[in-house]
Amino acid sequence: xxxxxxxxxxxxxxxxxxxxxxxxxxxxxxxxxxxxxxxxxxxxxxxxxxxxxxxxxxxxxxxxxxxxxxxxxxxxxxxxxxxxxxxxxxxxxxxxxxxxxxxxxxxxxxxxxxxxxxxxxxxxxxxxxxxxxxxxxxxxxxxxxxxxxxxxxxxxxxxxxxxxxxxxxxxxxxxxxxxxxxxxxxxxxxxxxxxxxxxxxxxxxxxxxxxxxxxxxxxxxxxxxxxxxxxxxxxxxxxxxxxxxxxxxxxxxxxxxxxxxxxxxxxxxxxxxxxxxxxxxxxxxxxxxxxxxxxxxxxxxxxxxxxxxxxxxxxxxxxxxxxxxxxxxxxxxxxxxxxxxxxxxxxxxxxxxxxxxxxxxxxxxxxxxxxxxxxxxxxxxxxxxxxxxxxxxxxxxxxxxxxxxxxxxxxxxxxxxxxxxxxxxxxxxxxxxxxxxxxxxxxxxxxxxxxxxxxxxxxxxxxxxxxxxxxxxxxxxxxxxxxxxxxxxxxxxxxxxxxxxxxxxxxxxxxxxxxxxxxxxxxxxxxxxxxxxxxxxxxxxxxxxxxxxxxxxxxxxxxxxxxxxxxxxxxxxxxxxxxxxxxxxxxxxxxxxxxxxxxxxxxxxxxxxxxxxxxxxxxxxxxxxxxxxxxxxxxxxxxxxxxxxxxxxxxxxxxxxxxxxxxxxxxxxxxxxxxxxxxxxxxxxxxxxxxxxxxxxxxxxxxxxxxxxxxxxxxxxxxxxxxxxxxxxxxxxxxxxxxxxxxxxxxxxxxxxxxxxxxxxxxxxxxxxxxxxxxxxxxxxxxxxxxxxxxxxxxxxxxxxxxxxxxxxxxxx
Numbered sequence: 001x002x003x004x005x006x007x008x009x010x011x012x013x014x015x016x017x018x019x020x021x022x023x024x025x026x027x028x029x030x031x032x033x034x035x036x037x038x039x040x041x042x043x044x045x046x047x048x049x050x051x052x053x054x055x056x057x058x059x060x061x062x063x064x065x066x067x068x069x070x071x072x073x074x075x076x077x078x079x080x081x082x083x084x085x086x087x088x089x090x091x092x093x094x095x096x097x098x099x100x101x102x103x104x105x106x107x108x109x110x111x112x113x114x115x116x117x118x119x120x121x122x123x124x125x126x127x128x129x130x131x132x133x134x135x136x137x138x139x140x141x142x143x144x145x146x147x148x149x150x151x152x153x154x155x156x157x158x159x160x161x162x163x164x165x166x167x168x169x170x171x172x173x174x175x176x177x178x179x180x181x182x183x184x185x186x187x188x189x190x191x192x193x194x195x196x197x198x199x200x201x202x203x204x205x206x207x208x209x210x211x212x213x214x215x216x217x218x219x220x221x222x223x224x225x226x227x228x229x230x231x232x233x234x235x236x237x238x239x240x241x242x243x244x245x246x247x248x249x250x251x252x253x254x255x256x257x258x259x260x261x262x263x264x265x266x267x268x269x270x271x272x273x274x275x276x277x278x279x280x281x282x283x284x285x286x287x288x289x290x291x292x293x294x295x296x297x298x299x300x301x302x303x304x305x306x307x308x309x310x311x312x313x314x315x316x317x318x319x320x321x322x323x324x325x326x327x328x329x330x331x332x333x334x335x336x337x338x339x340x341x342x343x344x345x346x347x348x349x350x351x352x353x354x355x356x357x358x359x360x361x362x363x364x365x366x367x368x369x370x371x372x373x374x375x376x377x378x379x380x381x382x383x384x385x386x387x388x389x390x391x392x393x394x395x396x397x398x399x400x401x402x403x404x405x406x407x408x409x410x411x412x413x414x415x416x417x418x419x420x421x422x423x424x425x426x427x428x429x430x431x432x433x434x435x436x437x438x439x440x441x442x443x444x445x446x447x448x449x450x451x452x453x454x455x456x457x458x459x460x461x462x463x464x465x466x467x468x469x470x471x472x473x474x475x476x477x478x479x480x481x482x483x484x485x486x487x488x489x490x491x492x493x494x495x496x497x498x499x500x501x502x503x504x505x506x507x508x509x510x511x512x513x514x515x516x517x518x519x520x521x522x523x524x525x526x527x528x529x530x531x532x533x534x535x536x537x538x539x540x541x542x543x544x545x546x547x548x549x550x551x552x553x554x555x556x557x558x559x560x561x562x563x564x565x566x567x568x569x570x571x572x573x574x575x576x577x578x579x580x581x582x583x584x585x586x587x588x589x590x591x592x593x594x595x596x597x598x599x600x601x602x603x604x605x606x607x608x609x610x611x612x613x614x615x616x617x618x619x620x621x622x623x624x625x626x627x628x629x630x631x632x633x634x635x636x637x638x639x640x641x642x643x644x645x646x647x648x649x650x651x652x653x654x655x656x657x658x659x660x661x662x663x664x665x666x667x668x669x670x671x672x673x674x675x676x677x678x679x680x681x682x683x684x685x686x687x688x689x690x691x692x693x694x695x696x697x698x699x700x701x702x703x704x705x706x707x708x709x710x711x712x713x714x715x716x717x718x719x720x721x722x723x724x725x726x727x728x729x730x731x732x733x734x735x736x737x738x739x740x741x742x743x744x745x746x747x748x749x750x751x752x753x754x755x756x757x758x759x760x761x762x763x764x765x766x767x768x769x770x771x772x773x774x775x776x777x778x779x780x781x782x783x784x785x786x787x788x789x790x791x792x793x794x795x796x797x798x799x800x801x802x803x804x805x806x807x808x809x810x811x812x813x
Contacts, residue, residue, distance in 0.1 A: 003066045007059040015080040015105065016056035041072070049075040053102065060086035068094045075100040079126070085109040088135075093118045102126040104154065111136045112158070117143045128156035128178065141165040154178040156202070164188055164209060173197060180204040180234065187211050188240070202234035204258060212242035234258040236282065241265070244288075249274040260284040260306060273298040284325060285309035292316070308349065317342060325349040327374070336363040347372040351398070355380050361410050365392055376400035376421075382408045395442075400424050407435055414438060419445035423472070427451040431473075433458075436465060445470040449493070455480050473497070474517065482507075482523065491515040495541065499523055508534055515691065519543040519565065527552050527571075532559070532578065539674060539691055541565040543589070548572065551590070555581045562674045563693065567591040567613060575600045582606065586674065587693045589613035591639065599623045599645065604630040604656065610672060611637045611709070613695050615717070622647025630656035636672065637709070639697060639717040641741065646722035649747065651730060660714045660734040663760070671708040698741055700763045700787035712760075715739035719765065722746055727766075732757040741765040743789065751790070753778045763787040771795060 004021045011019065020036035032047065033040035039049035047070050061067070061083055067076075068091040076095065079102045088108045092101070093115025101119065104126045112127060112135065119125075125147065129135040136159045137143055144150070150171055156178045163186035168177065174195050180202045188203065188211030203209060231253045240262040249271025256279060264286040272278075273295035281302060289311040296302070302318045306325035313330055321342050326335075327349045335350065336359060345367050355378035362383065364370065373394055380402050392410060396419040399408070404425040411420070412434030420435070420443065431453055436443055443465055453476040456463075461483050463471070468486040472493040481501035485492040489510050495517045502525030503518070513534050519541045526549035531540065533556055543565045550573035551566065559582035567589045574597035575590065585606050591613040598621040603609060609632065619640065624647055632638075635657045673692040692708040698717055706713075714736045723745040731740070732754025738761060747769040755764070756778035764782075767789040774797030775790065 006062065006065065007057045009056045010058040010082065011056050013056055013058065013082055015054055015082075017054035017080075019056040020052060021055060021057075039075075044072075046072040048072055051075070051077045052081070053077045054080040057081040058084065060084055061089050063089040063091050065089065065091070068092070071095060072097055074098060077102040078106055079104040080106065082107045087111070088113055088116075090115055092116050095119065097121060099123045104128040105130050108135055110134075111138065112143070114143070117146055120146045121149060122147050123149055124152040125150060126152070126154040127158055128154045129158050130156075134159050136161075138162075141167060144168070144171075147171075148173075150174060151197075152176040155182060156180040157182065159183055161185075164203070166191065168192060169194065171195070175229075176200040178202040178234075179206070182206060184209045188235075188238075197229060199229050199253075200232040201230065202232070202258075203238060204234040205237035207237060207239060210239040210241065212240060229253055231277075232256040235262065237261040239263060243267075244269055244272075246271040248272065251275065252277065254278055256280040258282045259286070262286050264288055268293065270295050275299065276301065278302055280304040282306045283310065285328075288312070303344075306349075320344050322369075323347045327351040327353060329353060336360065339363070340366050342367065343369065345370050349374045351376040351378070351400075353378060357381075358383055361408075368393070370394065372396040374398040375402060377402070379403045381405075382410065384409055395419070397421070400447075407432060409434070411435060412437060416442055418442050421445070421447040422451070423447045424450045427453060429453065430455045430457050440464050441467060443468055447472045448476070449474045451476050453478060456483065469512075482518065485510045485513065488512050490536075493517040495519040495521070497521055501525070503528055505530060507531075511535070513537055515539040517541040517691075518545065521545050523547065526550070529554060532556065532576070535560065537561055539563045542569070544568045546570060551576055551595075553578055555579050557581050559583070559585075561585055562608075563587040563691070565589045565694075566593065567695070569593055571595060573597075577602065579603075580605055584608055586634075587611040587672070589695055590617065591615040591696070593617050595619065599640070601630070604632050607631065608634055610634050610659075611693060611695065612639065613637070614640045614643065615696075616642040619643040619645060621645065623650035623653055624648040632656045633658045635659055636711070636713065637695070637697070637715045639695070639715070641698065641717045641719040641721070643721055645718075647724065649723050649725045649728060650718070651728040654716065654728070654734065655730050657716075657734060660716075660736050663736050670711045672711050673708075697739070698765075699739055701765070701789065712736070713738055715741075717741040718745065720744040724748070726750075727752055727771075729754040731755060735759060737761055738784075739763045742769070743767040745769055747771060750774075751776055751779075751795075755779060756781050758782065760784050765789045766793070768792040773797070775799060 004024050009019045010016065023036040032038055033045065037051045038047060040046060041048050050073055071094060073095055074097050076098060083106050085107050087110035088103065090113045098119045099121050101122060140160050140162055148171060151173050152175060161183040164184050166189040169189055169191035172195060175197050176199060184203065184206040185208035188209055230251050232255065236258045241264065243266035244264060246269035249269060254275050255277050260282040267290045268288060278299050279301055284306040285308065292314045293312060294316045296318060297316045299318050303321060304323040305321055308325045308327040311330055313332060315326065319341055322344050324345060331353055340363055346369055348370060351374045359380050360383050371394060376398050381404065392414055393416050394414045395416050397417065398421040400421055401424040404427055406427060415438040417439035444467060446468065449472045455478060459480060461481060463483055463486050465486045468489055470491045471489055474493045475496040478497035478499055480499060482499050482503055484504060484506050487510055490512050491514060493515065499521040500523065503523060505528040508528060508530035514536050515538060522545065524546040527547055529552050531552045532554040538560050540561060547569040548571065551571055553576040555576065555578040561582040562584050563586060571593040572595060575595065580602050583606060586608050587610060589611065592615065594617065596618040599619060603612065623645055630653050636659060671692045694707050696703055696705050697715060715738060719741045725747065726749035727742065727747055729752045732752065735757060737758050740761065743765045748771065750773035751766065751771060753776035756776065761782050762784050764785060771793040773795065775795060
């Protein structure tokens with residue numbers, strides 16, 4: 001009962017099935033063996049099993065929990081609850097008789113306690129993890145050393161970040177081994193393929209794990225037969241190379257094979273025809289090839305096949321297929337006609353097959369079970385005569401980049417459509433009602449972006465789509481007023497059009513709105529004050545319009561905004577202090593407006609803030625003072641240029657920019673964005689709007705628009721103000737700076753030699769100040785420097801920069 005009282009019941013959790021602890025009560029008998037989820041030994045009456053999976057529990061588990069007093073328990077299942085991303089408590093080691101332990105998908109985080117590794121009787125251990133928080137096992141080899149009786153081990157999405165532990169090959173009882181998405185690296189030990197009882201093996205999505213499939217160990221000896229029981233093999237998203245050995249055809253129990261996203265080469269062995277039990281075969285995105293796959297007709301149980309992203313020419317298919325992905329291949333012939341016999345097809349992906357011409361849509365109408373169709377990246381159009389089009393029951397239709405010039409008429413006959421994507425075509429004119437007329441109740445997702453659409457039929461201002469979650473009509477030619485978003489919409493993107501008029505206050509009635517992008521239009525008037533009170537809003541982009549008046553105030557506590565872009569409007573007044581309630585804010589760009597305010601010191605309370613853009617406004621007053629304390633720990637870009645700031649150089653502000661003091665790794669190019677925080681409202685069509693941060697920066701003497709900001713770009717622009725005093729030596733601590741612009745101020749003194757510490761600096765502009773003395777010879781060490789301007793100062797002495805810079809005209813003296 002004490003355990004029950006330590007948690008609250010959250011029946012709104014999607015993992016919740018039934019709160020078993022509701023049946024727990026002391027009715028006078030004191031007998032807990034009759035409680036739901038509790039099993040007792042029939043002789044001793046002691047609790048030996050506790051199953052509280054999907055039990056709606058919410059809270060943290062204390063190390064002093066009464067659970068750890070159940071020392072006779074042999075099976076414990078706490079899966080699919082929410083422990084609020086707390087650490088797994090130390091104490092499971094007390095349960096020395098445990099054979100089955102399942103803590104999967106229960107919102108734990110932090111390091112897995114070592115005492116679990118003392119449970120030497122464990123037969124099944126499931127710590128798999130499916131959340132954004134990290135669950136770590138730093139030394140897997142040491143952790144599993146004593147767990148030699150394991151038959152089932154699932155550590156999917158647990159951060160191991162280590163080489164694959166070869167000792168697992170000694171765990172001869174293993175029937176299930178799942179180590180997907182664990183950050184494994186190095187070579188995959190082929191000795192794993194000798195485990196005689198293995199039925200399920202998953203090492204998927206470990207991109208640094210390399211290896212090959214051995215040609216010998218798959219052959220079945222006359223006695224036991226290595227891997228003869230294997231029924232599932234998942235190694236997708238790794239770096240396996242080489243060819244598929246013909247001996248894989250001996251895995252007669254195999255039902256599921258996932259090898260997509262590797263570097264496998266050559267042909268699929270004809271011995272695969274012997275995999276008679278195979279239900280799922282995913283080989284997409286490798287370098288496999290072949291003229292014919294006629295042997296596939298022998299796979300009579302195959303229901304799901306994906307061979308996309310290879311180089312196949314002809315495929316003979318099983319009639320019972322329900323999922324088929326042939327995209328990104330070199331198939332030839334009448335593909336749609338060849339599919340007419342696949343009466344069970346539910347999902348069909350034929351994108352990027354170099355299809356040309358007019359497709360006979362009637363071929364698809366014979367597939368009466370078809371729900372998902374993707375024909376993107378083909379140069380096609382459709383016949384306009386239909387034979388019984390009402391038989392088409394599509395739920396998901398994707399026709400992106402097909403060179404379409406009009407809406408396919410058959411869309412209007414679909415009355416179950418949930419997702420429609422027609423982006424990147426050449427569809428002209430108005431959006432007809434038939435696009436959603438029969439599916440207006442079912443539609444969740446519409447993407448019509450990057451076309452030539454000019455308006456809505458009958459100038460609709462309210463779209464009759466009551467359940468729509470995602471609407472993207474960006475980058476068209478719309479010349480209407482702003483349509484009110486549907487009531488349940490989460491993403492509303494109508495940017496890059498020619499919309500005019502004001503934003504109606506009714507926009508705030510979309511209480512689920514997460515992304516609102518109205519940028520690059522001709523909208524005007526004042527902004528609705530309610531914009532700050534849309535609770536779920538993460539992205540607000542109203543840049544490049546003609547809005548005037550004040551920035552809306554009233555941002556509430558717990559404000560979820562991560563990006564606010566209001567640049568290039570005519571907004572005035574001050575920066576709302578209530579923005580301090582947006583504790584997750586990463587990007588704030590108010591540049592090129594008419595804001596009249598002092599520097600918003602309180603922004604330093606926003607610890608995630610990476611970009612501040614205040615350029616070209618009427619900001620004024622000093623920033624540096626004895627009272628100035630800043631904490632801009634995450635800042636990547638600071639642009640306060642073209643204002644009226646004055647007083648001492650803001651040394652304390654720059655001193656607090658800790659992210660600029662750390663050299664960012666450059667192994668893989670990445671950009672600042674909020675993609676990971678956006679809702680994925682699509683089941684079969686991925687959300688294509690990346691929503692990378694963008695801004696305009698002065699770089700190398702010219703304004704440059706950054707449509708995407710690399711995460712390695714660290715920049716400070718204080719130019720065109722009235723800052724006075726010396727350039728502080730501490731700027732040399734900002735080692736990851738790539739752009740520094742202090743031009744057009746009233747700075748005096750010398751150029752500090754500490755600037756030579758800025759090893760990746762690409763642009764340095766100190767022009768139009770009152771600097772004196774010599775250019776420090778140490779600056780010659782700045783090998784990345786491609787722009788150097790110290791003109792219009794009072795400098796003297798020799799020039800210590802690279803000669804090639806001088807000859808290229810990138811040095812201004």
